[in-house]
Amino acid sequence: MNPKTGEPLGAGTGDIFDHQFLALKQQHFARPGAYKLTLEQYMRQNQLPGIMAVGVRVAKIK
Numbered sequence: 826m827n828p829k830t831g832e833p834l835g836a837g838t839g840d841i842f843d844h845q846f847l848a849l850k851q852q853h854f855a856r857p858g859a860y861k862l863t864l865e866q867y868m869r870q871n872q873l874p875g876i877m878a879v880g881v882r883v884a885k886i887k
Contacts, residue, residue, distance in 0.1 A: 840875065845882075 827834060834844045862881060
């Protein structure tokens with residue numbers, strides 16, 4: 826959310842928004858292969874209201 830306006834960041838309609846950001850700027854994979862990435866939810870609530878899904882994309886930086 827935008828700290829000044831309270832509006833959701835990203836693009837979307839209604840209550841569905843897509844927000845993409847670079848999470849690991851300095852991450853480097855030494856060689857091609859299969860890697861395992863684990864996401865954990867560290868919020869105080871067991872389930873976060875309004876969050877339907879979370880996804881991860883690995884992309885090559887130009």
